[in-house]
Amino acid sequence: MVEGASGGKSQPLREQVHETLRQRIFEGYYVPGTRLVERALAEEFTVSRLPVREALRMLRQDGLVVEKDGRGVVVAGLSEKEVRDLFDLRAALEVLACRLAAERGSREDFAELGELLEAASSQLAAGRYRTAQKINNDFHDKVTEIADNDLLRSALEPLIGRLHWLFRHAEDLEELIDEHRRLLAAIATGDPDVAARQSAEHIAKYRAQFPDLHAEVTGGNQ
Template identity: 50%
Template sequence: MQPQPPSLTGQLPALGAAHRSLRDQVAEVLRERIIRGALPPGTPLVERTLAEGLGVSRVPVRDALSLLKGEGYVTQEPRRGVVVTRLVRKDVEELFDVRLALEVLAVRLAAERATADDLAGLKETLRQSGLALKANDTEALLRSNQAFHDAITQMAKNDLLASLLNPLEGRLHWLLSQNDDPLPLHREHEKLYQAIASGDPDAAGRESVAHVTTSRELCLRRLYPER
């Protein structure tokens, strides 16, 4: 059975903040729902339905979908229109290949450049992850895990690297949200924090390689169990 267009009425926040364009606000809402799994792969995204659900015109919805296409979250399919992207195994492996190269660099830079305040913030995201894990709160765990990686990207203090990592991280969080065993990743986050806090970029780089490798294995095992 093909996924049906989502019913969004009453489920999404009111939009219209003056400091941000409607396009960006619509894109953020849709991106978040894709990452959280509320809009699964293959779901049709119909401009009129989305516009009615969000209380906006079709123009910012169309512009937001164009933005999300560029980020890889949605795809234009013949005779079906825009749908949430379906990732095949090759797509997932390529995402992790690129993540390995970029994230290891971010972690190494974070180990060299992190301030005491940076480390305190990173440690707090770990604490929040631990609380979410104990409470079996999947939504909170996803948020805190994403905050952990976002914090490392900021700690690297490299704007170009951040611009390359940010859209990639969103898609990876989307994939990892389907992981049904978050404990191994949480433990690796703890090791990664310790390595960054030590100020040793080589040790931090090694932990980052191990973390990305584990993430890759868990994700592929979950999505493609037959191989």
């Protein structure tokens, strides 16, 4: 049976397989260039080859895998242009999310953000790096939820996985938690301009790290 899928038996098998493979790609289980073999995946997930074939087709539509002559389906890297485009969109959409979160968030919302950061710090101290990493991703997702703008959420939704994938390559996690604490402090002021400015600085700092990380993120797929 498919592991890691959140939809359970109510989800079609192709979607369960798709979700699991996406999660593995975003968490670095499959690095760029990894070959995904239909038959092997069907055996691993104990399903027929049809849902695996459909899941791989969905991953191609996501831009997460590509067909390589002589190799079949492999995990794609991010081109320099794709990374640049992601940062451009992040600078627009995430800054807006922080601005709206400052305007619309409650004390309870801000407390929940703080709890996420404390949990991330605790997990990191315990050596659970991937769990801490996921919680930090959850922090950004929670900010978007607090912003309470359905169109903004819809615009960000297809980008979230790729952004999480990109974050994993580039930031020192302890430093990232501290960055998020500063971002939370700005949002909790309730001043949208303060929140937007801190968000923009956070993104710009991360973007400046990109040149040294590009080879790792692309996986040599340019």
